[in-house]
Amino acid sequence: MFHFSIVLNCVDKFLHVYFTDSCVLFIDFFLVGIFILVFYAVLALVLIYLERKICAFFQCRLGPMRVGPFGIFQPVADMIKILLKEVIKINGVDVFLFRLAIYLVIIASMCTFGAIPFDRGLHVIDFNMGVFYFLSISSIGVVGILLAGWASNNKYTIIGAMRSGAQLISYELSCGLSLMIIVILSGSLKLSVIVEQQFYVWNIFRGGIPTIIAFIVYLISGHAETNRGPFDLPEAESELTAGYHTEYSGIQFGFFYLAEYLNMFIVAAIASTLFLGGWMPLHIIGWDLFNEIMDHIPPIIWLFSKIFVCIFLALWVRWTMPRLRIDQLLKLEWKILMPISLVNILFMFFWMMYL
Amino acid sequence: MNHIKNIVVNILYLIQGMYVTILNFFRKKLTEQYPENRGKVFPYSRFRGTLVMFHNWKNQHRCTACGICQLNCPNGTIKIITKNELSEITGSCKRVLDKYIYDVGSCTFCSICTTNCPQNAITWETGFEHAIFNRSRLYKKLNKENSSLIKNGKI
Ligand code: SF4
Ligand code: SF4
Numbered sequence: 302m303f304h305f306s307i308v309l310n311c312v313d314k315f316l317h318v319y320f321t322d323s324c325v326l327f328i329d330f331f332l333v334g335i336f337i338l339v340f341y342a343v344l345a346l347v348l349i350y351l352e353r354k355i356c357a358f359f360q361c362r363l364g365p366m367r368v369g370p371f372g373i374f375q376p377v378a379d380m381i382k383i384l385l386k387e388v389i390k391i392n393g394v395d396v397f398l399f400r401l402a403i404y405l406v407i408i409a410s411m412c413t414f415g416a417i418p419f420d421r422g423l424h425v426i427d428f429n430m431g432v433f434y435f436l437s438i439s440s441i442g443v444v445g446i447l448l449a450g451w452a453s454n455n456k457y458t459i460i461g462a463m464r465s466g467a468q469l470i471s472y473e474l475s476c477g478l479s480l481m482i483i484v485i486l487s488g489s490l491k492l493s494v495i496v497e498q499q500f501y502v503w504n505i506f507r508g509g510i511p512t513i514i515a516f517i518v519y520l521i522s523g524h525a526e527t528n529r530g531p532f533d534l535p536e537a538e539s540e541l542t543a544g545y546h547t548e549y550s551g552i553q554f555g556f557f558y559l560a561e562y563l564n565m566f567i568v569a570a571i572a573s574t575l576f577l578g579g580w581m582p583l584h585i586i587g588w589d590l591f592n593e594i595m596d597h598i599p600p601i602i603w604l605f606s607k608i609f610v611c612i613f614l615a616l617w618v619r620w621t622m623p624r625l626r627i628d629q630l631l632k633l634e635w636k637i638l639m640p641i642s643l644v645n646i647l648f649m650f651f652w653m654m655y656l
Numbered sequence: 657m658n659h660i661k662n663i664v665v666n667i668l669y670l671i672q673g674m675y676v677t678i679l680n681f682f683r684k685k686l687t688e689q690y691p692e693n694r695g696k697v698f699p700y701s702r703f704r705g706t707l708v709m710f711h712n713w714k715n716q717h718r719c720t721a722c723g724i725c726q727l728n729c730p731n732g733t734i735k736i737i738t739k740n741e742l743s744e745i746t747g748s749c750k751r752v753l754d755k756y757i758y759d760v761g762s763c764t765f766c767s768i769c770t771t772n773c774p775q776n777a778i779t780w781e782t783g784f785e786h787a788i789f790n791r792s793r794l795y796k797k798l799n800k801e802n803s804s805l806i807k808n809g810k811i
Contacts, residue, residue, distance in 0.1 A: 621673040
């Protein structure tokens with residue numbers, strides 16, 4: 302099967318002909334950075350369009366229809382608008398922290414984005430502790446949100462940031478615990494190994510009942526971590542105007558917006574990589590012809606369709622449930638999801654030992 | 657035990673709610689693509705678009721110029737200007753409608769005038785494109801030129 306590292310090695314060899322070693326390393330980093338930035342921005346545009354359309358369909362509307370056929374250029378127009386807007390100077394903010402907060406949020410989500418395996422060999426870096434890396438780097442975003450709320454010198458932003466901090470830190474627990482189920486199952490933290498192991502059966506079916514529970518818990522807590530849907534307390538517009546990013550304007554707000562959408566994508570991508578087989582096509586043991594046909598569909602399409610299913614699920618829940626209250630939110634985590642995932646780990650242990 | 661029962665019940669409620677939303681997802685969409693489907697938009701007969709006075713083919717209307725609509729209108733939108741006309745049969749003077757002035761700019765489309773008219777002389781039509789360039793053209797004369805009262809109340 303086609304391996305993407307062949308292409309990457311070709312580029313590397315080509316560069317080595319003309320440049321010295323350290324120079325090649327620098328150019329490699331530069332190319333990867335540019336690639337990630339462009340992909341990140343384009344993906345955000347696609348996601349914004351998809352979200353607006355799906356939301357509209359859930360509300361019996363048509364969504365954007367004017368700019369281009371079926372409104373596909375609407376996010377581009379929005380992006381141009383947000384780039385041209387003025388960045389307002391606000392009195393009394395801590396300018397350094399105010400600016401730093403945006404970069405923390407966007408860097409956290411971009412670093413997570415880099416580690417997702419998109420195809421065989423198509424990832425920026427394949428850590429041997431990839432799952433751990435995901436968990437640790439995505440929690441840096443909380444610092445950015447807290448800083449944004451605190452540095453803005455506004456009571457709404459500080460309330461929003463505190464809520465967000467409480468929410469993200471508590472949901473990180475059940476999120477991590479449910480990913481541990483997969484680590485127990487596959488015995489590895491390396492993402493490429495985890496994906497390769499799902500050649501015949503996806504993890505969600507391989508691990509039986511414990512992984513199905515873990516998948517649901519992960520979807521709920523991952524959804525809560527993206528600050529959207531029924532868990533959008535940090536930016537509850539009826540109570541806190543816009544929560545932690547009330548004081549941001551222009552492109553600064555655009556970064557928060559971008560990070561929010563990409564976090565949705567990243568959570569869906571992790572869910573599909575660890576539970577639904579990542580870029581691995583659907584294989585069934587014994588059906589060789591079927592497997593052959595499935596292999597002809599490019600893996601990246603498999604990955605993106607799985608991610609789309611997860612995102613659709615998140616939006617579906619978002620338009621079904623009303624917003625939770627802060628005590629209900631914490632109760633859901635500490636009294637329901639946490640015990641379930643703790644018991645689930647024990648369950649998984651027995652499942653692995655005796656079944 | 658109660659705790660677990662609560663969880664199960666709430667999951668069932670969540671599934672029920674998601675079923676309702678997915679039905680809406682596949683439902684026919686209500687948005688009107690206005691300038692494109694200009695002919696077909698707003699087909700509802702009860703829609704209050706424009707106030708019109710009914711005229712039959714002989715250019716006759718049913719308004720007796722009683723002024724009830726003018727009195728009832730909460731915004732002073734309607735103005736009825738009458739004239740005296742000599743009746744050929746009795747030879748006496750009779751008050752008839754000269755101009756029925758209606759100001760779209762101050763109408764709230766509450767429909768009090770049409771429900772209170774004893775003759776059902778004014779009704780609603782569904783046309784809604786009232787945008788014009790000149791404010792004075794918001795004042796409309798609802799009775800047509802040289803129209804007269806219907807004889808014997810027949811249409
Ligand atoms: S609809 Fe209401 S506001 Fe308009 S003319 Fe009739 S009574 Fe007056
Ligand atoms: S429209 Fe009806 S209520 Fe108004 S003056 Fe004419 S007959 Fe009377």
